[in-house]
Amino acid sequence: MVLLTRKIEFAASHVYHNPNLSSEENRRIFGKCNNPHGHGHNYTLEVTVEGEPDPVTGMVLDLKELKEILEREVMQRMDHRHLNYEVAELAGQIPTCENIARVIWQLLEPKITQGRLHRVRLYESPDLFADCYRNGAGVAGKS
Amino acid sequence: MSNAPKIELGRRYRFSASHRLHSPHLSEEENCRVFGKCNNPYGHGHNYVLEVSMAGDVDPATGMIANLADLDAFVERQVLEELDHKSLNQDVPAFREKVPTTENLCIEIYRRLKSFPKAKLERIRVQETGNNSFEYAGDN
Numbered sequence: 001m002v003l004l005t006r007k008i009e010f011a012a013s014h015v016y017h018n019p020n021l022s023s024e025e026n027r028r029i030f031g032k033c034n035n036p037h038g039h040g041h042n043y044t045l046e047v048t049v050e051g052e053p054d055p056v057t058g059m060v061l062d063l064k065e066l067k068e069i070l071e072r073e074v075m076q077r078m079d080h081r082h083l084n085y086e087v088a089e090l091a092g093q094i095p096t097c098e099n100i101a102r103v104i105w106q107l108l109e110p111k112i113t114q115g116r117l118h119r120v121r122l123y124e125s126p127d128l129f130a131d132c133y134r135n136g137a138g139v140a141g142k143s
Numbered sequence: 144m145s146n147a148p149k150i151e152l153g154r155r156y157r158f159s160a161s162h163r164l165h166s167p168h169l170s171e172e173e174n175c176r177v178f179g180k181c182n183n184p185y186g187h188g189h190n191y192v193l194e195v196s197m198a199g200d201v202d203p204a205t206g207m208i209a210n211l212a213d214l215d216a217f218v219e220r221q222v223l224e225e226l227d228h229k230s231l232n233q234d235v236p237a238f239r240e241k242v243p244t245t246e247n248l249c250i251e252i253y254r255r256l257k258s259f260p261k262a263k264l265e266r267i268r269v270q271e272t273g274n275n276s277f278e279y280a281g282d283n
Contacts, residue, residue: 016205016206018204018205020204021204029205029210030205031212093203093206094204094205094206094207095206096201096205096206096207097152098150098152098201098206098207098208099201099206101150102147102148102150102201105148106147106148109148120148121153126155127154127155127156128153128154128155128211129152129153129154130150130151130152130153130208131150131151131153131196132148132149132150132151133148133149133151134148134149135147135148135149
């Protein structure tokens with residue numbers, strides 16, 4: 001099996017606020033991420049697809065096709081958007097790295113039909129990221 | 144097949160420390176041959192990057208596997224306060240007997256982080272330089 005990874009970047013804003021909690025609790029749990037007018041990040045997304053290279057093309061999947069899927073499913077939905085208000089899939093969820101990565105996994109997983117989705121890694125900053133793996137699957141380096 | 148993926152939280156930390164690779168079980172010549180310039184008697188240092196991956200359920204109320212403030216405070220107390228700006232050989236008890244290679248450093252850091260109460264430690268990765276990194280996910 002071979003893994004291939006494509007990276008894209010998008011910029012978006014968000015705010016962490018749970019309407020079921022008091023202002024004080026929101027402030028205590030989310031800190032400055034609870035500032036009412038939100039803030040933004042340059043997100044980096046790494047999408048890893050697993051599979052066997054096609055004997056004719058030598059490819060697990062055509063990178064152009066992956067690029068188009070990422071453009072359609074992620075960039076058009078999230079780039080230069082407010083994640084709380086403009087991304088339907090995140091409605092009612094706190095747009096943390098964990099939740100955004102899960103939404104991206106769920107958007108991409110059915111669209112990748114050559115090879116299969118292995119990992120989604122979403123960086124909110126160079127020091128904070130979330131990884132999504134197929135549930136029950138071995139993690140790379142620890143099968 | 145379920146479309147619900149397994150999610151992990153990843154966080155990077157930085158610390159700087161010195162070490163010297165030297166085994167008391169080897170002769171001077173063998174130490175020099177095995178460890179090369181890492182055996183220089185007064186040691187040397189690195190800017191280490193530690194990557195910590197935690198697994199767990201995402202709390203629907205917070206959207207988080209673990210609160211970063213809790214994780215940061217734990218890593219600070221368990222690892223950074225003990226290793227940052229220290230001599231691994233002289234200041235860290237685990238390396239009185241063991242050679243402070245980054246392999247052994249990974250195992251020591253994993254041991255120190257395993258008891259995080261809010262999520263399950265999945266794996267750690269330690270980058271010694273931009274060209275070397277080591278991962279440890281426990282022995283099971």
